[in-house]
Amino acid sequence: MSVRRAAVIGGNRIPFARSNGPYARASNQDMLTATIDGLVARFGLQDERLGEVVVGAVLKHSRDFNLTREAVLGSKLSPDTPAYDVQQACGTGLETVIVVANKIALGQLESGVAGGVDTTSDAPIAIHEDLRAVLLEARRATSIGGRLKALSGVRPRQLVPAVPSNSEPRTGMSMGEHQAVTTLEWGISRAAQDELAVASHHNLAAAYERGFFDDLVTPFLGLTRDQNLRPDSSLDKLAELTTVFGRGESATMTAGNSTPLSDGAATVLLASDEWAAEHRLPVLAHVVDAETSAVDYVHGDRKADGLLMAPVYALPRLLARNKLSLGDFDCYEIHEAFASTVLATLAAWADGAFCRQHLGLTGALGSIERTKLNVNGSSLAAGHPFAATGGRIVAGLAKQLCQNGGGRGLISICAAGGQGVAAILEA
């Protein structure tokens, strides 16, 4: 069996909105269906049977057990298009790209859509865990007496609903609190974080201004650009913000250098070169390879095994397998969960002692030219609807590489649970 490289044809996403903003009443299915329909319209895929649509959401209602398939059925794609959900926290979007690309590489698919969607506004609020136990117990009872006895266990405090939060189940710490530890351990300064955040806003704004997103984004519910974008963001403005994660004098993380809770969806169209040619669709780039990783953030080293440090470990393995070094890329897309995540990741790769001790290398992995980093902005400016970020990055990077007339791009995304996903695109 021969293996081929899957082609990235393009993408479509809706502008990302801040939580409880313009998409407050839109469900994951609403956003995903609109995003798929925009992709269908852009590439003329009406009534087309695609190989598979693979999408995920991090925050999901239990009724959305077949979210992607339902969205496909509500879209203009052929109802004969199979679909399923994938979930790997913030790595979801990139993971779906890898899944679809691998199936195309193996010849199991000719075409497919990958992507992600998330809403923090229309979140799945659940009933109190104790109340759930009581209700299930009552259901299991066989007599009326037994049922009443079970229901007598209901207590007023159980009526408080369980609202999903982005805290880690095993530590009880929020993602921001985890990252505050990492930030401190790696000595990432407030100024460096704010500088990265300003660059993200300015790069995203400039990309909008030059029409870069004209064939990547379709407005939704009246929103035409990412709501979080502040084109006039500056170091002075960011310096005024109070810190929100970390404690006391050493706290450096603010709402300005952390991603806000957001709503949105993103999709990527992948295919074999043959399918693309048959459909008269130009290829932007190819998916070369991918690698996932995880760290023991629960028991591990405070500095080396931070919650969002896993991509640091994925990359050396990915580079070695492809006989590449860190400098061999024209564009780097490092997901800005927090400005300090990106900076800690870069610091780790540049740290010879760390790389020898933890990555099994003979010296530092290397450093990158900052002018090649997140050139069209990233999550700090655009927002970060968890599962949608991977699709946003893949489509944007593929287009940028194509516009450059070729080149190689690297993607690194950190995810809850101490996980990381990395991938290489080439045009």
Next chain:
Amino acid sequence: MNDRYLGLVNTQIGSALASRVGLPRPAVLRRYQAGAPLLAGPVLLGSISGTAPPALAGLLAGAGADTRTTDAGDVAWAGLVLDATEVSAPDQLAGARTFLAGPLRRLMPCGRVLVLARPADGTDVTVDASRQALDGIVRSLAKELQRGATANLLLIEQGASLESGVRFFLSGKSAYIDGQSLRLGAGPAPPPTDWNRPLAGKTALVTGAARGIGAAIAGVLARDGARVVLADLPQAGEALVKVANRIGATTLHLDVAAPDAPERLLTYLAAHTDGLDVLIHNAGITRDKLLVNMAAEQWDSVLAVNLISQLRINAALLGGEQLRAQARVVCLSSTTGLAGNRGQTNYGATKAGVIGLVRSAAREFTAHADSTINAVAPGFIDTEMTARMPMATREVARRLSSLQQAGLPVDVAEAVGWLSSSGAGGVNGQVLRVCGQNLVGA
């Protein structure tokens, strides 16, 4: 926007009432439906000298029309076609009266009167005067016709192909074209393989396609078999997707007024198509103000979108590789461009400018492998834009035409669709009004 009055006046009570008090009685127009016959009844064919021309009879019969050459005196006619190409002296014009007067009394609702003539060509004063006289006959007759019937004049140059034009003007596709004359030249006008899908195999691009007339044009082009690319501003993307997925088209976010728009368009066409057969310059904006109150920005933006973009994109296409042979370009003008409109000096400039553009560019497009460029000038058309007018103003404006009603976006779209077809190759550098013979602007 529903025309409530039109609905009311077409009920039994409403019709009687309107007739009694002398209110306008607009008819529900006969519009094209796929598979419907060309005409709802028989067509009477005659000529200025009395004998019906056999070629024309064959053409009509070939189009499926029940064609007759004598008026039995009790037949209700769906169409009257008069060949007046022989007219060379004023006394022959009486032949028009002889042919039309009797059967006109039995013209069916939404009937068609179509007169074929030669254009005045400056070689003989008597001939030219007589030919021009037909224009006056048709325009006046169009104002006399009732119940949605129309009269139009086709000016036929030597060697022109008649078939496509005659079919269009008899069909429901020309429902809102009335009292107009259009010149058919000798340019190549190959008939389509399938008259129901005249644009099969063609690639078309419509600017400003997210709503209104642009969306209707896109729908007609897709219905006629074209692969349609819908262009509009990125901000209109949400509406554009809905149009594209309804008609089966692809979307292109493009600001036609952007400096790099022509280049981006060519790049897109090169990557996604095998070249462009049909381009519809529909994108347009209004920034109405009296000239004394108009800001520079209001002036400049209207000029940039409505006129300058067309000039630049046309130049790029003619200079590039993406415009195919026998291409068709249709530019949206407006009756404002012909008659002017208070508060629209900027808009009027662009819409008149477009007329100058097509007249001047016609030769250049002919040189591009027999391509054509024409303008369509809509009159009062019911769109989201007119829905925002004050009710009284809108009601009055709707009645100010021979058909006593506003047109629909599809009426404009049908005219554009016909001019985009191969069979309309004889029409070049022309302006076709779709205005129900609006009283404004001749």
